[in-house]
Amino acid sequence: MADTPIRSGAGTLKGNPINLAGNALKAGDAAPDFKLQGQDLSEHTLANSAGKTRIIATIPSLDTPVCHKETKLFNDKIAGLTNVQVLVVSMDLPFAQKRWCGAEGVANVTTLSAHRCGGFGENYGVLIKGGALDRVLSRAIFVIDPNGKLKHVEYVKEVAEEPNYDAALAAAKS
Secondary structure, eight states, X not given: OTTOOEEEEEEEETTEEEEEESOOXXXXXXXXXXXXXXXXXXXXXXXXXXXXXXXXXXOSOTTSHHHHHHHHHHHHHTTTOTTEEXXXXXXXXXXXXXXXHHHXXXXXXXXXXXXXXXXXXXXXXXXXXXXXXXXXXXXXXXXXXXXXXXXXXXXXXXXTSXXXXXXXXXXXXX
């Protein structure tokens, strides 16, 4: 998308500024729809989980220590919440996501790949432009109510740090 705004210095990676494509979303906005790929190569949209509260966690890659920890933690914390679905979105290929989830025993979250859809990262304001992680997703959390409205948004300023889990889970439970 040629007209997509770039937010210069919208975050950092190990202290170095990163640029993000797209506008920052905020609580109260409608959650943008998407077409992402599941582990079985099926297409997933926002409508696939309509009627539930969704936590979308965007991460650079499951094969990094912080992303690994974040996904495992959401997997464990979501176990008792019946009307909440966690979607972990990265540019990792669906095959890698399936391998990782199987090796780690992760079954309570849904991993989705944005590798075919750069528009997802732009629409959610998390697509890194330039630098070492060019075209990878930055770390962020979006909590979406059953009607598709954003209840909570956190763009993690330092990509190598964890999000505020308690705030995301509190928003999902409210």
